[in-house]
Amino acid sequence: MMILVMAVLAVFTFYAFIFVKNQIAREVLGFTGVLLLLGAVGLTTLNFNAHWGMKKVTTTQTKNIYSAAPDQLPVKLLITQEIGTKADDYVMVYRDNANDKQAKAHFVPNKSDMNQLIHTIARYEFKAVNQATVTTETTRWRFDSDLSRWLFGFTGIDGSLVKKEHLVTLPKQGWQAMTAKEAQAMQAQMAAKMAH
Structure with a gap:
């Protein structure tokens, strides 16, 4: 499921930076998407390397x-x-x-x-x-x-x-x-x- 979450966050981040016209909304949504995507990648890495969640x-x-x-x-x-x-x-x-x-x-x-x-x-x-x-x-x-x-x-x-x-x-x-x-x-x- 985490792969699907990362894919959705990547699409969300791309959409926020490319298609949102309002600069403040674009930056808030875009950087929120980047942070969430980095968090998802970090949790997946922790699961693989340190068995986080296990x-x-x-x-x-x-x-x-x-x-x-x-x-x-x-x-x-x-x-x-x-x-x-x-x-x-x-x-x-x-x-x-x-x-x-x-x-x-x-x-x-x-x-x-x-x-x-x-x-x-x-x-x-x-x-x-x-x-x-x-x-x-x-x-x-x-x-x-x-x-x-x-x-x-x-x-x-x-x-x-x-x-x-x-x-x-x-x-x-x-x-x-x-x-x-x-x-x-x-x-x-x-x-x-x-x-x-």
């Missing part, structure tokens, strides 16, 4: 997760692969449901969605809890009023991602986090022990 809305979702290791193993595993070297960001392998036959990778970066790639992080921690969980906290820009939505709805930034954080919380007792290579080595050791 607020951050955060949603949180927590669900249980289950070991990536087979049920026969005495220890429960979270298999991790760090993304980068100092990012504290991981791809993690676990099962979503206790009866899933295979564990699957989670938080694999989507290279085709640059906004999500930049603003998403996944990490893990050990705490004194009984059940392993993953908590996803998503923060998005939302219009803070119906007026803002009406004026700036054309921008397409409503719902744009600010940040998305996945936190896997593991019990201190009975769980381990390790890389895929470490998990394979552990399985080989367990198989060798069982063979003897």
